[in-house]
Amino acid sequence: MxxxxxxxxxxxxxxxxxxxxxxxxxxxxxxxxxxxxxxxxxxxxxxxxxxxxxxxxxxxxxxxxxxxxxxxxxxxxxxxxxxxxxxxxxxxxxxxxxxxxxxxxxxxxxxxxxxxxxxxxxxxxxxxxxxxxxxxxxxxxxxxxxxxxxxxxxxxxxxxxxxxxxxxxxxxxxxxxxxxxxxDSPGFASSRLGVALGLEAIRMLEEGVASAADIDAAMELGYRHPLGPLRTTDLVGLDVRLGIAEELHAKLGDRFAPPDLLRRLVADGHLGRKTGRGFYEWSDQ
Incomplete structure (x- = not known):
């Protein structure tokens, strides 16, 4: 075939x-x-x-x-x-x-x-x-x-x-x-790697290390990622990322524990592009 x-x-x-x-x-x-x-x-x-x-x-x-x-x-x-x-x-x-x-x-x-x-x-x-x-x-x-x-x-x-x-x-x-x-393994290859990067970016934002735009620029310009991890999370959906993180946390341990900031945004209905707000404002796009 x-x-x-x-x-x-x-x-x-x-x-x-x-x-x-x-x-x-x-x-x-x-x-x-x-x-x-x-x-x-x-x-x-x-x-x-x-x-x-x-x-x-x-x-x-x-x-x-x-x-x-x-x-x-x-x-x-x-x-x-x-x-x-x-x-x-x-x-x-x-x-x-x-x-x-x-x-x-x-x-x-x-x-x-x-x-x-x-x-x-x-x-x-x-x-x-x-x-x-x-x-x-x-x-x-x-x-x-x-x-x-x-x-x-x-x-x-x-x-x-x-x-x-x-x-x-x-x-x-x-x-x-x-x-x-x-x-077959938790998170396969793409989700396991992508979520690990995304969760660390959220922790950095939570800790005030840098702004969302600057964290994303670090990966886009420094490592040639087409999109930074926070903008990617907005496109995927914060609720989707949270669900994957919870699955990986249960299977692989605390390194995949969802940050409080992610949980708060999901609880408040800020799910990314599909709701108009996540780590970025999407109302004009």
Whole structure:
């Protein structure tokens, strides 16, 4: 299999799910996004169509918007995934929610179909609990914003078939992205490293070492990071970063303990770009 599967499903049509659907649609797949209710499905459809329209306007695809729009569907009916060769779960970073969504999805898939999770921190083997075919399950961790990002983290569980890992590499390459293969471990590679840097940056801000902008500039100019750790946290979502930090804290110890500043901002509803405020003000962007 050299390209992407002909039919791909995505569970959850938020920013990440819509981005994943966008990438597969541009690569030629027919994509079905499943959401929890009609309002969420309508919002996911609008989000996806707008992002596809932007790709057409920017010239990043030779296909027209009508053709692309005909290749994507948003629905509440999980049974519509029955013919998919690959389904990717992209619901919020909640263990119980993901396990339920994965189990419900597996029941409608053909035995040879692949099932993946976009989790950024929850162990693959934990999410495989209750699956009848764990050999056909693995992690495909995409990065925000999905259309522009170049990386896909392929995370292997203890039961993941090696042939599925090879397929996952090829799928990522067909999307124009670079796959890295990581053994199932807390935070995998990207989240573990990224969160460690982000938490230390938050502690520095909390201690008054420097301003958010200057801390970020240190990494952007000194180490050539495209974005500093605090601005990145705003884009990812402070609530998402807190959830990952709590997962890593439980598994890896106090070096991943979330700073009080992060907890306070999340409790106050300051979650970053999506709410207009985090470590930066986003109301004018």
């Amino acid at each position: 050299t390209g992407v599967p002909g039919r791909v499903g995505v569970i959850g049509g938020g920013r990440m799910g819509a981005g994943i659907a966008h990438a597969f649609a541009l690569a030629g797949a027919a994509v079905t996004v499943v959401e929890r209710d009609a309002d969420a499905a309508a919002a996911a459809s609008a989000r996806l169509l707008e992002s596809l329209r932007r790709s057409v306007e920017r010239g990043t695809t030779q296909r027209g918007i009508d053709e692309l729009a005909g290749a994507v569907t948003a629905t509440t009916d999980a049974s519509s995934l029955a013919g998919c060769g690959l389904v990717i779960e992209a619901v919020p970073e909640d263990r119980a929610l993901k396990i339920e969504a994965l189990g419900r999805t597996e029941r409608v898939l053909a035995p040879e179909a692949a099932l993946a999770t976009n989790t950024s921190s929850i162990p693959i083997d934990d999410l495989a609990t209750g699956l009848a075919r764990p050999a056909r399950f693995l992690g495909l961790h995409f990065f925000n914003p999905v259309p522009a990002s170049q990386l896909v983290e392929v995370v292997t569980g203890s039961a993941t078939d090696t042939a599925l890992v090879d397929d996952a590499r090829r799928w990522a390459q067909a999307l124009g992205k670079t796959p890295i293969v990581v053994r």
